[in-house]
Each structure stands twice: as structure tokens, then as C-alpha cells.
Amino acid sequence: MKTCAISGKTLTDSEAVSCASLRPSLLKHIQSLHPEVTEANSIARDALPDLKAGYVECALAEEMGEITELEREVIESIREHEILASKPDDEEFLAKRSFGERLSDRIASFGGSWRFIISFGVFILLWIVGNILIWRSQDAPDPYPFILLNLMLSCLAALQAPIIMMSQNRQELRDRDRAEKDYQVNLKAELEIRHLHEKLDHLLRQHSERLLEIQQIQVDLLRQLVDRGK
Numbered sequence: 001m002k003t004c005a006i007s008g009k010t011l012t013d014s015e016a017v018s019c020a021s022l023r024p025s026l027l028k029h030i031q032s033l034h035p036e037v038t039e040a041n042s043i044a045r046d047a048l049p050d051l052k053a054g055y056v057e058c059a060l061a062e063e064m065g066e067i068t069e070l071e072r073e074v075i076e077s078i079r080e081h082e083i084l085a086s087k088p089d090d091e092e093f094l095a096k097r098s099f100g101e102r103l104s105d106r107i108a109s110f111g112g113s114w115r116f117i118i119s120f121g122v123f124i125l126l127w128i129v130g131n132i133l134i135w136r137s138q139d140a141p142d143p144y145p146f147i148l149l150n151l152m153l154s155c156l157a158a159l160q161a162p163i164i165m166m167s168q169n170r171q172e173l174r175d176r177d178r179a180e181k182d183y184q185v186n187l188k189a190e191l192e193i194r195h196l197h198e199k200l201d202h203l204l205r206q207h208s209e210r211l212l213e214i215q216q217i218q219v220d221l222l223r224q225l226v227d228r229g230k
Helices: 024-033 045-064 069-080 090-095 099-111 114-134 147-229
Strands: 016-018 042-044
Touching: 016 045, 024 045, 024 147, 042 045, 045 069, 069 147, 099 114, 099 147, 114 147
Parallel strands: none
Antiparallel strands: 016 042
């Protein structure tokens, strides 16, 4: 049975974690909060997530300054051992659109396609040919320089531009949401990899110290055997 150095609760071996096995940076953070904790003590395993989250928050505050809501969500996911990565739900995004948004998306999709370019090019060609050839014998509704056609083109451009911008603004919001999720996933992965490197370095250091101790014991035993042989 062991005792938690922070709460003072009695712990079993499976519930306790030795402070000596913790990463040096994490142990230093715990000691800054609880100066009475040493490497010889143990702490409760269920208290580690909150301590790790607090350590990550302090580390981010030192490196990045003010912590935003995105970073806090990453810290909370570390505390709760949650997965941040999620599959983009395009169907839900499309289902939430209003009638005007759906209409603007369709117009923007059609206006940016070869079908629109070809069909509108054919319309302009027929308009010009019709006014030049078919109505040559009488007053043409839109004779050269085709003022009515220019007016229609100007009105079309004036209406098409804001519709396309509405669709692009909504796509920009969608891309920004994806970028924020990617940033959270990358930040959490970077923190976990950094902690893993610290843990491996700490384990290698402990392993090297144990090997040195074993070698020293072996050297002492060899010396005792040599002395007895003399």
C-alpha cells in the first residue's frame, strides 16, 4: 500500500504512480504546485490527467502567450483522453443551407462551368447574327453597337458577382472550420510527440543508471573473488 503525496489517500500498487517514473518537466511542474512532492513519493493515477493538462497549459502559455479557445479544447482533450480528429460532415453542412444559399450555390456552380460559357457564347453569337442578318431589311431591335446586349451583359455581371461572393464566403467559413480542426489535431500531435520524447529520454537515463549500478556491483563481486583467491 502506498500514500498519495498530494491528497494523502491510501493507494494500491495499481492506483499509484511513482514520481520517479514521471517526466522531469512534468515532475517539476507538480513540485511547483506541491513543493512537498519528491521523487521518492507516489501520486494517484487518476490525478495525473489534471496535472498533465495543467502542465500543458503552462507550457503553451510560456511559448504562445495568451491561450485561445482552440488551445483550451486541445488541453481538455488531453485531460479526457479524447480524439480530436473527426470526419468532415459535408451532408450536414449542405443540409443546413437556406433556400437562398442553395440557390446561390447552384448559380455559382453553373456560372463557373464550361456549360455556362458555351451556352452564353452561343446566345451572344445568335444575338449578333440575328440583329445583323435577319433584321437587315427592317429596323433591328438591337442594331450595332448592340447597346441592349451590353446592358444585359452589365446587369448579368452585376447580379452574378455578389451571388458568387456569397457562395465563396460560405465556402471560406467551411474551410476555416476545417483549418481550425487541423490546427488542433496538429497541436495535440506535437505535444504528445514532445512528451513521448521526454519520456523516452527519461527511461533511457534511468536504464543507463541501472546498468551502471549493475556494472559497479559486478566489479565489486569480481574484486571480492580476486581477493579471496589471493
